[in-house]
Structure formats: C-alpha cells, structure tokens
Amino acid sequence: MSDAPDTGALASPSCPAPAEADRVTLAHGAGAGASARLFEERVWPAFANAALGARHDGAVLAAPADGARLAVTTDSFVVRPLFFPGGDIGRLAVHGTLNDLAMCGARPLALTCALVLEEGLPLATLSRVIASIGAAAAAAGVPVVTGDTKVVERGKGDGVYVNTTGVGAVPAGRSLLPARVAPGDALLVSGPLAEHGAAVLSVREDVGFEGAFASDCTWLGPLVETLLEAVPSVHCLRDPTRGGLGAALHEIAAAAGAEIELDEAALPVREPVAAACELLGIDPLFLASEGRFAAWLPEADAERALAVLRAHPDGAGAVRVGRVAAGRARVVVRSRMGTRRLLVLPSGDPLPRIC
Amino acid sequence: MKLVDEFRDPALARALAARVVARATRPWTVMEVCGGQTHAIVAHALDALVAERIALLHGPGCPVCVTPLETLDRAQRFALDGGGILCTFGDMLRVPGSAGDLFAARARGADVRVVYAPLDAARLAARTPERPVCFLAVGFETTAPAVAVAARWARQQRLDNFFLLVSHVRVPPALEAIAGAPDARVDAFLAAGHVCTVMGTAEYEPIARRFRKPIVATGFEPVDILHGLALAVEQLERGEARVEVQYERAVRPGGNPAARALVDEVFEVADRAWRGVGVLPRGGLVLRAAYAALDAERAFPALADVAVAESPECRAGEVLRGALRPPDCPAYGRRCTPEHPLGAPMVSSEGACAAYFRFRAAESAA
Numbered sequence: 001m002s003d004a005p006d007t008g009a010l011a012s013p014s015c016p017a018p019a020e021a022d023r024v025t026l027a028h029g030a031g032a033g034a035s036a037r038l039f040e041e042r043v044w045p046a047f048a049n050a051a052l053g054a055r056h057d058g059a060v061l062a063a064p065a066d067g068a069r070l071a072v073t074t075d076s077f078v079v080r081p082l083f084f085p086g087g088d089i090g091r092l093a094v095h096g097t098l099n100d101l102a103m104c105g106a107r108p109l110a111l112t113c114a115l116v117l118e119e120g121l122p123l124a125t126l127s128r129v130i131a132s133i134g135a136a137a138a139a140a141g142v143p144v145v146t147g148d149t150k151v152v153e154r155g156k157g158d159g160v161y162v163n164t165t166g167v168g169a170v171p172a173g174r175s176l177l178p179a180r181v182a183p184g185d186a187l188l189v190s191g192p193l194a195e196h197g198a199a200v201l202s203v204r205e206d207v208g209f210e211g212a213f214a215s216d217c218t219w220l221g222p223l224v225e226t227l228l229e230a231v232p233s234v235h236c237l238r239d240p241t242r243g244g245l246g247a248a249l250h251e252i253a254a255a256a257g258a259e260i261e262l263d264e265a266a267l268p269v270r271e272p273v274a275a276a277c278e279l280l281g282i283d284p285l286f287l288a289s290e291g292r293f294a295a296w297l298p299e300a301d302a303e304r305a306l307a308v309l310r311a312h313p314d315g316a317g318a319v320r321v322g323r324v325a326a327g328r329a330r331v332v333v334r335s336r337m338g339t340r341r342l343l344v345l346p347s348g349d350p351l352p353r354i355c
Numbered sequence: 356m357k358l359v360d361e362f363r364d365p366a367l368a369r370a371l372a373a374r375v376v377a378r379a380t381r382p383w384t385v386m387e388v389c390g391g392q393t394h395a396i397v398a399h400a401l402d403a404l405v406a407e408r409i410a411l412l413h414g415p416g417c418p419v420c421v422t423p424l425e426t427l428d429r430a431q432r433f434a435l436d437g438g439g440i441l442c443t444f445g446d447m448l449r450v451p452g453s454a455g456d457l458f459a460a461r462a463r464g465a466d467v468r469v470v471y472a473p474l475d476a477a478r479l480a481a482r483t484p485e486r487p488v489c490f491l492a493v494g495f496e497t498t499a500p501a502v503a504v505a506a507r508w509a510r511q512q513r514l515d516n517f518f519l520l521v522s523h524v525r526v527p528p529a530l531e532a533i534a535g536a537p538d539a540r541v542d543a544f545l546a547a548g549h550v551c552t553v554m555g556t557a558e559y560e561p562i563a564r565r566f567r568k569p570i571v572a573t574g575f576e577p578v579d580i581l582h583g584l585a586l587a588v589e590q591l592e593r594g595e596a597r598v599e600v601q602y603e604r605a606v607r608p609g610g611n612p613a614a615r616a617l618v619d620e621v622f623e624v625a626d627r628a629w630r631g632v633g634v635l636p637r638g639g640l641v642l643r644a645a646y647a648a649l650d651a652e653r654a655f656p657a658l659a660d661v662a663v664a665e666s667p668e669c670r671a672g673e674v675l676r677g678a679l680r681p682p683d684c685p686a687y688g689r690r691c692t693p694e695h696p697l698g699a700p701m702v703s704s705e706g707a708c709a710a711y712f713r714f715r716a717a718e719s720a721a
Contacts, residue, residue, distance in 0.1 A: 274356050280471070336363050337577055339400035341714045346693070 024121040029151030038149065042127050046134030049143035051110070059145035061110055067172030071106035073097055074165040082129065082159050085199045086214030090132030092290060093162040095219045096241065098140055102224040103237045103293065105176040106168030111137055113147040113164050118157030129160050140219050142166075174228065178255030180235040183326040186302035187260060188295045190223060190309055191216070191317035192268045193245055197287025198276055212272045218291030223314040227295070230308040234297045239289070243345075246285040248294055249331045250345055259327035262343065265336050266321045286346055296324065358604075362576030363399075371581035372404035379408035379588050384540050386533065386677050388526060389547035390417035390705025391575045397710040399577045409584060412540065412677035413710075415529050416547050418494040419446045419703035420675060421629040426522045427452035428661035429652065430491045433520065434465035437655060439487035442476035445469045447491055449693075449702045453664040456702075473498075473505035480509065480517035489518040489651045497549045499523050499640060500614035503621040506646055518651035520658075523640035524627060526550050527558045532635055533676055534566035541677065543587040545573040545580065548602030553618075555610030559598045567596045574602040621646050630699060631672030669698035674707055681708040688712060 027034040044052070051059040064070060077093040087095075094111065101108050113133060117126065137144050195216035202213050220239065228234060236256075240248040245267075253260045269277070269284045277284045291314070297305055302320060309315030331343040387393060393413045396402055402411045415421060431452050434441035441457070448457045448469065461467045470476050473490050480488035492502045502519065509517040530544060546559060551572040563570045569590035573583030583601040590597060600606045618640070627639025642650050652658050668686045673679035681687050681700070691697040693712055700706035 271356060278356065278359060335399050337365050337368050337399045337401070337404070339403060341398060341400055344713045346713070 022123050024117045024119055024123060024126060024151055026119055026151050026153065028117065029149060035149065042123070042130055043147070043149075046130045047113070047137070047144040047147075049145065051143060051145035052147075059110065059112075061145065061167065064109070064169035068169040071101055071104040071168045071170050072165065073100040073104070074163065075100065076161060076163040078158060078161055079200065080158055081203055082125065084203055084215060086196075087199075087217035087290070088129065088132050089160060089162055090129040091136045092215075092217055093164045094133055094136035094140070094142075095217050095290060097164040097166040098142065099220045099239045099241075099290070099293075101166045101168035102219075102221045103176065103239055104168070104170060105174040105224070105228060105237070106170045107225070108140060108142045108166055108168045108221065110145040110167045111142050111164055113144050113162065115147070115149045116157055116161040116163075117149065117151045118159050119151055119154040121159050126160065129162070133162070136219070140221060174232070176234065176236050178236050178238070178252050181252055181256035181258060181296045181324055182235065183258050183324050184299055185235055185296040185324040186299045186320055187262070187322040187324065188297070188302065188305060188309070188318055189240075189245065189268065189292060189321050190220075190295070190315045191292045192270045192273070193240065193289050193292060194269055194273050194277065194284035194287035196241075196290040197244065198273045198284075201280070201282075201287070202276065212276065216289055216291035218314055220291065220293055220314065223309065223312050224293070226312050227305060227308055227315075231297060231301050231305045233301050234295055234305070236296045237293050239293045241288050241290060244284070244286040244288055245294060246283070246331070246343055247345060249343065252294075252296070253329045253331050256324070257329050259325045259330055259332060260322060261325055261332045261334060262322040264333050266319055268317055268319050268321075283346070285343070294321075299323070359576065362574065362578040364578060368399075368401075368577045368581055369404070371578065371585055372401070374585045375405045375581060375588050376408050378585065378592055380592060382408055382410065383542045383588060383591055384410045384412060385543045385545060385584060385587055386412040386414045386541045387545040387573070387580065388414040388416040388530065389550070389575070390420070390703065390707065390710070391549075392416070392545060392547070392573065392580055393707050394705065394710045395575055395577060395580055397714045400714075401577055401580055404581070405584060409588070413674070413680075413707040414533070414544075414677055415629065415632060415675040416495065416526065417675075417700060417703050417705035417707070418498070418524060419450055420671060420699040420706050421524055421632060422447075422450070422493045422522045422699070423628045423630045424453060424663045424665055425628075425661055426491070426493075426520060428454070428663060429658040430489070430520055431457065431460045431465070432658055432661060433489050433651060433655065434460050434467050435463060436657070437487060439489055440466045440468060440479065440483065441489050441491060442468050442470045442479065443491035444471075444493070446703045446705070447493065449696070450699045451666075451696055451702070453662065473502045474508060477505040477509045477512075477514065477517050480514050481512055484514075484516055487516045487518060489520055492519045492521045492523060495524055495526055495547065495550050496554045496618070497547075497552075499618045499622060500553060500611075503617040506621045506642070506649055507617070509649060510646065515648075517649065518654055519642065519649045520651040521622075521640065521642055522627075523622065524629060524635075525624065525637065525639055527562060528635040528638040529629070529632070530559070530562050530570070531566075532632070534562065534568055536676065538678060541568065543569040543571070543591055545583045545587065545601075546570050548572050548574040548579070548606060551600070551602065551606045551610065553611050553614045555608050555615075556598050556600060556606065557608065563596050563598050569596050570598045572598070572600045572602050572606050574605070629675070631675045633672075666697040671698035671700050671708075674700050681711040682715070684708070
C-alpha cells in the first residue's frame, strides 16, 4: 500500500509546490482561529448572503408560498480528479443537488455546503473549489445559507469531499413520482448521454483521451421549469447520474412495477463518446450524465414535450428513446437487429477492458 | 460511428442470417472462438436469427477466463506482500483468485492500478523508481505485441523495477485441442479476427486440413459474425475445409509483420496451462532469455509459493471447451453471478457466462 497519497489531485504539476503555510492544516478544522480565518477569508467572500451573514448555528428560512410543499435532497461528492474537462467538484456539487431538486419539480430556495478537506490540500485549490461552488450557486440564484468544514489527516481523504443539501419548494398541484410512471408512457431524454462519465474517465485511468470530451455538468432547473409549465402532465423525471441511464431505468421500472423498453438505435450518444466507449469496452448506458434528464409522460403529450425541450438550448438534443409497457418490472432493450434483450446492471464501476 | 455502424446494419444482418439458414441443408454446429464474438452474438441475439439450422458453441477465447488461478494468486501476492504496484487491465480486477479478487486485495491495502496500455505500466515504473511495478500480462496474440512494446521500452530505459507476470496464450493450440477432443461436436470455427490481424492465417491451415473443419477468420460486429457463419456453412455444404478470411478489412494472410517481429523478439512459444482446460502443448508465450530480467516469477521467487483453491462448483472448463452452455450449469445465476462469481467466465467482459447473464439474465426477454 502506498503511504503517500496520490498528489495528482492535490497539486498541479505546472505549479511550484506551495509552502506549508499555503496548505490546509488540521488547525483549519479545529474551530478556533485558523478555522475562523478560513471562513472569513475564503468562504464568506464567495458565498456572502443574508442568512450566512447572521453567523448563526443554522439558517432560518422563510416558509414557501401557500400550497407549496418543501423538497429536500442531499448528496456527497467524491470525484477524482477534482478538476475535469467541463467542470470541477464545486460546480458538480451545486448542480448535482439542484438537479435532484429539479427532478422533484422543486424550485430551489437554499443550499448548504459541508467540506471535508485533506490536510495538505493547497489553499489555492480550496479557493478554486469554493469559488466554483459560489459561482454555480449565484448563477442559479440560490444562496448557500449554512455549512461546515472539517479537516482529516493527510492520506485519509482525496483532497476535498463536498456535501451539499438543497431545499426547494414544489408548487401546488405538481407531483413528479416514480410510482406515477405507467404503461403507455413515452420515455424521453433531454440530450446526449454519458458525457460526464466519459470526461471523468478520460482523465482518470490514464486512457489518454484528454481534450476530446467535456462534462455536460449543467443546472437543469430552467429546462425543467420550461417543460413542466408547457406540459404539466409529466409523470416523472430522473437525472441519470451515477450508473447512467441504465441504472436510472432500473430504479424507475422497479418503483413503477412496469417494463421499460429502450430503443437502442434511438439512444443519443455523441460520436467521440461512442467511439471512446467502443474502444474501452464500456456501455455508455452505464456512464453518468450531469446535465441531462429522462422524462416519462403520456404518449399523447410526447411530441409537444419534445418540441418544448428542443426549443431550449439545454434540451436541443432531446429525443424519444423508449416506452413503458405493462409487464414485470424490468428493462428491455430492443437492439438494432430488432431482437430484444434484458438490460442487466453491471456490478461495480465501468472499467476499461482488455481487448 | 464510421466502420462500426455499417457492420451493425439490421437489413444487412437479416439478409445474411437468411442466407445462412437457406444454404444449410442440415443442422450445423459452429464455434465462435473469441469472447468478443460471444458477447456480440448474445447482445444482439444473433443466435436466434439462425437457430433454425445453426447451433452456436462458445469457445475458449476469453484471455481473462483462461488465466490460471496460480497467476492470479501470484499477482495478489505481489501486490499485498511485495510493497509493489500491480498494474493490469480492468477486467482482471473482479476475477476471483483463491482468496478473493484484486478489488478485495486493494481493500486490504494492495496498490492495484488499472492501465489501458502495458506501456503505461512501464512508464509508471520509470516515474516510481523506488517501488517495483508489475504488469499482469494476460491475453491472446492480440495483446502480446503491446506487452512486447512495454518490455522493449523498459529494457531500453534500463528500468530495474519493472516486471511482467506473463500468462499469454495462443489460439491455434486451443483449436487443435477442441477439434481433436473425443467428444468434439464442432463442425466449423469462426476464428478470432483480431488475432489473425496480428498473426495472419497460415497457422490455421494445418488445423483445417487435419481435422477437416472450415476455419473462417471473422470480425466482431453482427454483420461480420453472420457473414462469417455464411462462409462457414457454404464450405460445409460444399464439403470443403479451408481457411477463409471474412474480416478482410483487417486481416492479411501474413498478419502484421512488425507486430509479429516484436512478439518474436520478446517471447517464445511454450507449453502453458489454461484455467479450466489444462496444459496445452505450445499453448502460450514465455519471456525469452534476453528478457528474463523482467520475469516477475524469477525476480520474486516467493511468488511461486501459492496454495491454489479452485471452486469445486465451477464448470468453467466445460464452458470454455463448448461442452456446456452457461445456462445449463447448475450454479449459473444462482450460486454464481457477476456480483459473486465462482469462476472467471462470469466476470470478464469476454466471458461466456457473463455474456449470458448480462444480456439474458435468468429469463428470456422475448
């Protein structure tokens, strides 16, 4: 076992190694002077808002409008490398949680942010991550109202772990639920799949595809609002993050107790992603997207929904990829050959294969 | 995707399947040698398109599956006890050794890394001169040239911390063993196109003649496989037993001379044990004397000392010889799944059991 942590995530090879004073130390997590300085100098400027400005133990938020219900979601972000083509852990931590709110049909009200830092992390790297969180939250108009910072010993973390929790309001009358997915529903996806997974993989396992891909990491809120306002009959939304569309379909099929049939020829995968998957022996169905969603809605509204999605810049690549049928809870792929096969979940993360 | 989509064209595939069925005047049994072909067959349900006349048997062409348990155990031992870095292809991480897979070894503290190219492992050794780096070199003739490149580079760089745990295998001896077995049921072979891309087709000629079986060097896409089947069936119907190339866009009769020369410089042919099959005469490759310094087993004699324990329930050997279809194995899908594999064919992306499980599970999608 290596005693030294993989410093690839901690220091960029092109930068001179920072002095000890420019790195995170255990004192930054001890709650006293260094912690306070870290907050005032690096966190507050990026997140400044009224609730955080109260310097209280928690944030007190206004109740949502009459008839609206609250949605809450939380996610921890562990990604290597911290900065990848098209995004970074900070942007991902904001968009990932805001997108989960959007999948519930919720409009975001507030975010929390908890950081677990590894001793030795360059403070400049931390600042980049925090700035990215701040920028992504500000772009979505969502304040980071409370948070926490802990430091773990060197070798016990991967640089930075980020947890974000999101609170949002679901307008009265809106109900998006896996259990509402029913036979006769059409299945749409909002754009090309597997782009985030391919981008991260390309810089991770020394596969040498750098430059060819960028993560699709995007806040889906505006696209979802546009869709739901135009087509309120949508039954369910799901963003195919970890595990890709394949895993998402399995979850929904199980919750809905119905068969989902996927049309292999219709799956939108861009050429470079498809080629990389082909070379590495990885099925793009199981690679993550961070800026796409799948939508289930009555067949009668499918064409209108597609038109609405395609008219929005974040949904320009929307297509219909399948349907829901009565039957056992399972996912079936109609292959290009016209034959049918079951889609079985792989065990573990996709790994490049031998030949 | 160019050079892929054309070979997944449904109309062309259906026309070829119809040609196979139309030309066959009796049932024929054809074995596709390579695990990549098996996966394409099962994923696209190509066997269903020709089932009226053709029984497809799945061959031994999964390098991960035939890597001996001893080699896996030695790799684990290197990673756990030696303080070294073990590099290998992604498929190898989930293959069960006697005491769990390489993921389990990693959880116990072993430094195991996935590389896509063997040269990446040699480069890692150059970057970490204080630690031994070992590449677990498995594969058929297709991957041997890439390993030879790494070996030659390591020698040129005078690396003294780069090693190879070699378990390279050769296809022709396996075909001889299958064709010559007393219970042989195979009428024709679809040989692995990419192996022939490297090695050419000459070494298959004596096998086709001796055992009177057509051998068609075939590609990996649905259209390739159905075209290869059509060529094999047409030979059978004419009473011929020739070596023929379906995978013309990649295979030259002489193979790839540069790649062959590289392999020949680094490796020599030797008898080799195949997991589940046994020792095959001239069945694999070992490092030549000039490269013996890279041999992990020689540099770390302690690696020899492993106690091998194969699951008694696993019938991988029969599956690899085409004598048992994966779903007919009593353990399939019950005691043996990709999450909890008893043997390698349930793990690898090339393994026949995994192919069935992944695309068919325990039930039919029909």
